[in-house]
Amino acid sequence: MTVPDTIVLVLLCLAAVVFTIAIGGMLVARTVLDRLHFMAAITSAVAPLVAIAAAVHEGVTLSAAMVLATGLIVALSGPVLAMAVARVIEQEHNADTERSPE
Amino acid sequence: MIVWIVAAAVLMVVGLGAALVFVSRGSSVERLVGLQLAGVVAVLVLIAVSEAVGQPVYLIVPLVLAVLAATGTLVFTRLLRPGAPDAERDGQ
Numbered sequence: 640m641t642v643p644d645t646i647v648l649v650l651l652c653l654a655a656v657v658f659t660i661a662i663g664g665m666l667v668a669r670t671v672l673d674r675l676h677f678m679a680a681i682t683s684a685v686a687p688l689v690a691i692a693a694a695v696h697e698g699v700t701l702s703a704a705m706v707l708a709t710g711l712i713v714a715l716s717g718p719v720l721a722m723a724v725a726r727v728i729e730q731e732h733n734a735d736t737e738r739s740p741e
Numbered sequence: 742m743i744v745w746i747v748a749a750a751v752l753m754v755v756g757l758g759a760a761l762v763f764v765s766r767g768s769s770v771e772r773l774v775g776l777q778l779a780g781v782v783a784v785l786v787l788i789a790v791s792e793a794v795g796q797p798v799y800l801i802v803p804l805v806l807a808v809l810a811a812t813g814t815l816v817f818t819r820l821l822r823p824g825a826p827d828a829e830r831d832g833q
Contacts, residue, residue: 651748658752662759665778674763674774682781689748689785693792693800696745702797706788709804713784716811720777723818728770734823 643695650692658685671728675721682717686710742793749789756782769821773814780810 640648657680664677690710694703760782763775784803791799819825 648744651744655748655751659755662755665763666759671768671771671774674771678774678778678781681778686781686785689788693788696792697797700797702800705797705800705804709784709788709800709807712804712807712811713781716807717781720811720814720818723815724770724773724777727773727818727821727823730823731770 643698647692647696650688650695654685654688654692657681657688661685672725675725679717679721682713682721686713686717742795745789745793749786749793752782752786752789756785773817773821776817777810777814780806780814784810 661677661680664680665674668674668677687710690706690713693706697703697706757779760775760779763778764772765775766772784807787803787806788800791797791803
């Protein structure tokens with residue numbers, strides 16, 4: 640097994656561990672906001688790890704740049720989407736409070 | 742190659758299975774989180790499959806999907822916002 644293969648294996652194992660923990664956390668989380676926190680772990684850690692592993696596997700090529708760009712897009716869009724979803728949750732909560740007879 | 746096949750299988754079974762659970766129950770926002778998870782997992786699965794079959798040309802598909810999935814989720818957050826035209830119509 641060569642050095643790049645070892646790096647790929649380590650990165651994918653790390654990604655699998657984080658992914659399993661995050662999915663388990665999402666399944667046991669009670670609120671949507673808790674699920675969003677675990678979702679952030681997937682977008683901010685798992686996606687870049689898989690992308691870096693694929694880039695190492697590809698070597699210095701245009702494909703490696705493409706897969707790194709994909710990982711970057713997922714990592715950057717994750718917090719933006721989490722914030723947008725959390726804002727909708729907050730607006731729904733406020734709307735329910737305003738409609739309350741109390 | 743085998744490690745990429747295993748990665749794709751794990752991502753598909755665990756990730757898409759959980760995403761299917763999330764999008765099939767709960768409120769609209771809870772389902773939206775499931776949709777977001779499905780988009781991210783689909784991107785990762787496509788990367789793993791592309792590496793497994795040894796066709797780097799296929800990597801353009803997850804690149805496009807990453808952009809479209811994020812944009813689609815943002816559109817859904819706009820439509821699900823209280824006060825949006827569709828939300829008011831559903832509330833009546």
